[in-house]
Structures are given as C-alpha cells and as structure tokens.
Amino acid sequence: MQVNNLRNLADLAPIHVWESVVARRVEGERITLAVVELAPDSVVPEHRHPSEQLGICLKGALSFRVGEETRDVGPGGTWRILGEVPHEVHVGPEGAVVIDVFSPVRSDWDALPMAEQAPPAWPGRTDGG
Amino acid sequence: MQVNNLRNLADLAPIHVWESVVARRVEGERITLAVVELAPDSVVPEHRHPSEQLGICLKGALSFRVGEETRDVGPGGTWRILGEVPHEVHVGPEGAVVIDVFSPVRSDWDALPMAEQAPPAWPGRTDGG
Numbered sequence: 001m002q003v004n005n006l007r008n009l010a011d012l013a014p015i016h017v018w019e020s021v022v023a024r025r026v027e028g029e030r031i032t033l034a035v036v037e038l039a040p041d042s043v044v045p046e047h048r049h050p051s052e053q054l055g056i057c058l059k060g061a062l063s064f065r066v067g068e069e070t071r072d073v074g075p076g077g078t079w080r081i082l083g084e085v086p087h088e089v090h091v092g093p094e095g096a097v098v099i100d101v102f103s104p105v106r107s108d109w110d111a112l113p114m115a116e117q118a119p120p121a122w123p124g125r126t127d128g129g
Numbered sequence: 130m131q132v133n134n135l136r137n138l139a140d141l142a143p144i145h146v147w148e149s150v151v152a153r154r155v156e157g158e159r160i161t162l163a164v165v166e167l168a169p170d171s172v173v174p175e176h177r178h179p180s181e182q183l184g185i186c187l188k189g190a191l192s193f194r195v196g197e198e199t200r201d202v203g204p205g206g207t208w209r210i211l212g213e214v215p216h217e218v219h220v221g222p223e224g225a226v227v228i229d230v231f232s233p234v235r236s237d238w239d240a241l242p243m244a245e246q247a248p249p250a251w252p253g254r255t256d257g258g
Contacts, residue, residue, distance in 0.1 A: 005195040009185070009205035026183050026207045030232040031160065033183040033207070054155050054162040056138070056228065058187070058252075066134040075252035076138035078155045078162070099185065103159040103232045123187075123204035 009035055009123075014115035018044055020091075022115045023100075032102040032109070037095070037121045038062065044089040051102040053081040059122050060096030062089050097122040138164055138252075143244035147173055149220075151244045152229075161231040161238070166224070166250045167191065173218040180231040182210040188251050189225030191218050226251040 012024035012035075020042035023034040032051075038044070038060070046065075057077045064073045066080070066087045073079070081087050097120075141153035141164075149171035152163040161180075167173070167189070175194075186206045193202045195209070195216045202208070210216050226249075 005209045006193055006198050006200040006202065007207050007209075009207060012207075026185075026209050028181045028183050028209055028232075029211060030181045031183050031230055033185065033230055035185070035205075052157045052159045054157050054160050054230070056155075056162065056164065064135055069135050071135040073135065076164075076249065078136050078138060078141075080134045080155050080157055082158060099228060101160055101162055101183070101230045103157075120205060 009120050014117065015109060015112045016115045017109065017112060018042075023109075024120065025106075025109070027105060030103050030105065032106045034100045034102070034106075035120065035122070036098050036100050038089070038091040038098065040091065040093050040095040042091045042095075044091075046086050046088040048084050048086045049106075050083050051104050051106060052083050053079075053087075053100055053102050055079050055098055055100040058097045058099060060094050061092035062096045062098075063092075064089055095121070138249050143246065144238060144241045145244045146238065146241060147171075152238075153249065154235075154238070156234060159232050159234065161235045163229045163231070163235075164249065164251070165227050165229050167218070167220040167227065169220065169222050169224040171220045171224075173220075175215050175217040177213050177215045178235075179212050180233050180235060181212050182208075182216075182229055182231050184208050184227050184229040187226045187228060189223050190221035191225045191227075192221075193218055224250070
C-alpha cells in the first residue's frame with residue numbers, strides 16, 4: 001500500500017528556492033508540483049534549467065518573461081517554459097502565490113535550505129470557499 | 130521566437146474529459162497542466178492511465194481515492210498518483226475546481242469533445258485578489 005499520496009499543503013515542508021521565494025512541493029517520479037510564494041516586489045532574475053516548467057498564478061500579480069515574451073499575469077494567468085528557455089519574474093507590490101510544475105523532477109531542490117514554518121499564504125479564508 | 134507561452138485561462142478552449150468534467154489545458158512537451166471543473170455531486174469512476182498525475186484542489190470539496198488511500202480534500206489538498214495507479218473522485222455538493230498535471234502529456238485528450246464556451250469557474254471575483 002502506498003501512503004502519503006493525499007496531503008494538505010500546510011503539511012508540506014517549505015523550502016527557500018530564492019531569497020524571497022518559498023515553495024512547498026509534491027514530488028512524483030516524473031513531476032514536481034510546487035506551490036510557490038513570492039514576496040512583494042521581489043525579482044526572480046533570468047535563469048534557465050533543463051526541466052520543462054508550466055505554471056499558473058493563484059493570487060497576486062507579476063510580470064513574467066519567457067524567452068522574448070513578456071506579460072502581466074494575475075490569477076488564472078499561465079506560463080509554458082520549455083527546457084532551457086530563459087525566464088524571469090517581477091512580482092507586484094502585494095506578492096503572489098503560483099503553482100509551478102516541472103518535469104523532470106527538480107531533484108536539485110533537495111539541497112535547498114528549509115524555510116521557517118509558517119501557514120501557507122494560500123488558501124486564505126476568502127480563497128476557494 | 131516562441132509565441133503563446135503566456136496565456137490566460139479564459140483563452141484556453143474547454144474540453145469534456147468526462148460527462149461532468151471540463152478542463153482547460155496548457156500543453157508542454159513533457160507536461161499537461163489542466164484546470165479542471167467538476168460538477169456538483171459528480172463522480173469520476175475508478176480509472177487509471179500510464180501518465181503520472183499530481184494535483185491540488187483550488188475550490189470546493191471532493192473525496193479522493195488513490196489506490197487504497199481515501200481522503201476528503203478541500204482547497205490546498207494535494208494528490209499524487211503514479212502511473213497506472215487506480216483512482217476515483219466523488220465531488221461535493223458545491224462542485225470543485227482543481228489543477229491536475231500529467232506526464233507524459235495527455236495526447237489522448239486531443240480526441241475529446243469541446244465543451245461549451247463559458248467563463249472559467251475559477252478565478253471568481255473573490256478568488257485570488
């Protein structure tokens with residue numbers, strides 16, 4: 001019997017992906033699914049990685065660049081970043097919560113530092129009711 | 130230059146995955162990311178597929194079974210379904226909106242019928258503000 005295939009976000013350990021970016025993740029064999037909290041006015045500088053990355057904004061606002069495309073993104077905005085395509089994010093003044101999924105899995109994240117335990121920024125009391 | 134890597138959920142074509150289940154999807158080379166709307170009191174009967182499936186509930190409530198595990202899931206509840214593991218879902222009386230991601234991509238979904246155009250059930254005016 002497999003266990004722990006059904007878990008609440010609040011029970012997943014937060015890690016620091018960037019200084020102002022905290023993620024909680026569900027790990028499969030092929031996919032990493034991460035709920036990612038980005039601090040107000042933070043910047044994820046241009047970077048790239050072998051894993052494909054798809055995502056969607058749950059809360060807040062950001063400006064997303066994928067390759068040569070740039071767009072303001074709010075809740076329901078999506079992105080598709082094929083492997084090794086450079087991308088960067090500028091977060092709005094209220095911060096943002098997004099979902100990012102990666103394949104292959106981000107095993108490189110295993111080396112990242114833990115973040116302080118804190119309640120997830122999403123869902124809040126007014127989200128998803 | 131790649132185009133259409135930044136799209137709004139409302140601009141993605143809805144398809145019928147099951148009779149009472151509508152999905153909008155972002156397709157990568159390795160991952161399908163789908164925002165899935167499940168009708169109130171609907172049932173997704175036990176099924177399985179080669180693709181690994183991870184997901185998270187955005188809105189509403191459902192009872193999720195993965196293999197031998199069953200759990201009531203609300204916003205922030207996650208699931209991990211490795212390839213070929215049987216799973217089923219019973220949706221609560223208010224319906225639900227979830228994100229499901231698959232790898233390999235669900236190219237079998239290309240044959241599914243289109244759903245009627247309608248605004249996405251999430252985000253609503255009170256979600257993600």
